Amino acid sequence: MLKNLFASWEKISCNFYPAFYFYHRLYRDVVQNEIKLGQITSNDKVLNIGCGAIPFTAIHIVQMTGAKVIALDKDTEAVERAKHCLKKYRLDRNIEIKIGDGVNEIPVPFTVAIVALQVKEKVKVLENLQSKGEPGGNLIFRQPTDAYKTVYGFLPNDYLPVSKTLQNMKTFKESYLYKVN
Numbered sequence: 014m015l016k017n018l019f020a021s022w023e024k025i026s027c028n029f030y031p032a033f034y035f036y037h038r039l040y041r042d043v044v045q046n047e048i049k050l051g052q053i054t055s056n057d058k059v060l061n062i063g064c065g066a067i068p069f070t071a072i073h074i075v076q077m078t079g080a081k082v083i084a085l086d087k088d089t090e091a092v093e094r095a096k097h098c099l100k101k102y103r104l105d106r107n108i109e110i111k112i113g114d115g116v117n118e119i120p121v122p123f124t125v126a127i128v129a130l131q132v133k134e135k136v137k138v139l140e141n142l143q144s145k146g147e148p149g150g151n152l153i154f155r156q157p158t159d160a161y162k163t164v165y166g167f168l169p170n171d172y173l174p175v176s177k178t179l180q181n182m183k184t185f186k187e188s189y190l191y192k193v194n
C-alpha cells in the first residue's frame with residue numbers, strides 16, 4: 014500500500030515541475046552518501062534498478078558525478094513517464110531508461126548498481142547482480158528499518174555488507190554496500 018503510494022505519487026507529480034523538483038531534491042543527500050559509499054566517478058557505468066517515474070537517483074548520479082546511468086523499471090507506465098519527464102526537463106543526458114525486472118533482467122555491463130528501496134525481492138536481485146556483474150563491482154541497497162521490512166523486503170543478517178552509510182529517512186536509515194566477487 015505505502016509502496017504503491019510512492020510509485021503513484023511519482024506518476025502523478027512528474028509532469029508538474031515544482032513537485033518533480035521538490036521530490037528529487039529531497040533525496041539529494043541520500044544519493045550523495047551512496048556516491049561516497051560506492052566511490053562513483055565519471056568513469057562508472059551505473060545501473061539503477063527501480064527508477065520510477067521520477068528517476069531522482071539517476072538524475073543525482075549524473076549531476077554529481079558525470080557517470081552514465083541505465084535506469085530500469087518493471088512498470089511500463091513508470092518507464093514512459095520517466096522518459097517523457099527527463100526529455101521535457103532536459104535531464105536526459107547520460108540517462109537511458111529501460112523496461113525490465115531486476116529479478117531476472119540485468120543490463121550489462123555495469124560497474125555500480127543502486128537498487129531502490131521499493132524493490133522487494135532484494136535477495137534475488139542481489140544474487141542476480143552478483144552473477145552478472147564484473148568482479149570488483151559495487152552493489153548498493155537501501156535497507157528498510159524494522160518497521161518497514163515487511164513492506165519493502167530486506168536483506169537478512171547472513172548477507173553481510175562490506176560497508177554501509179547512514180541515511181536520515183523515515184523508512185531507511187542505512188544503505189549497504191556489497192561487492193561482486
Ligand SMILES: C[S@+](CC[C@H](N)C(=O)[O-])C[C@H]1O[C@@H](n2cnc3c(N)ncnc32)[C@H](O)[C@@H]1O
Binds near residue numbers: 062067069085113
Ligand atoms: C516508486 S520507487 C522509485 C524510486 C526512485 N524514483 C529512485 O530514483 O530511486 C520504486 C520503483 O521500483 C520499481 N520496481 C520494483 N521492483 C522492481 C524490480 N524487481 N525490477 C525493476 N523495477 C522494480 C517499481 O515499479 C517502482 O516504479
